[in-house]
Amino acid sequence: NAGVTQTPKFRVLKTGQSMTLLCAQDMNHEYMYWYRQDPGMGLRLIHYSVGEGTTAKGEVPDGYNVSRLKKQNFLLGLESAAPSQTSVYFCASSYGGGGGTYEQYFGPGTRLTVT
């Protein structure tokens, strides 16, 4: 099993450009999450999904959109990149939500720089 994979690993964008980050999991998990990690701020939830075809906003959703068309995939889109979106992005999945009792499995991260 590959677990959680993320594509690409690194990307440099210019301000105003768009891109999509792909997350894939092979554990048949219902829940999937997108986080961003910035120095001194831990991880902050951008959007999450509790099942195929569903999405919900997290703590910092502005400037991002997501889609969960297939259970195993969760896409994060940036329509018009800004320097403030320079960060490391992590995708995670879990079997359930349960108010935080289920383990989240994380991908290796995508390092995005917006110039």
Place this chain on the structure above:
Amino acid sequence: TQLLEQSPQFLSIQEGENLTVYCNSSSVFSSLQWYRQEPGEGPVLLVTVVTGGEVKKLKRLTFQFGDARKDSSLHITAAQPGDTGLYLCAGAPTGNQFYFGTGTSLTVIP
């Protein structure tokens, strides 16, 4: 202001020393998790605590959930260089929206 505040933010100690990391909030959590993250990788779950006052031990690591379920601590006995990493607490006070702590970066010097 973040929902989960961790202290200290940075910790550098000698091998063999003991240390405690704190995770505090003004909100009540049904459970809290602790993750460890190594450079260039995603976080990996260490433990989940679900009952107020609960203490869990994982080899040299001891985790405690506060009685009021608003805080947690991680104590490491006789730290080793392999304990080096970023320690993160996390929880979901309502529904499925997860919050992570600000993180504690631990360096254990041989």
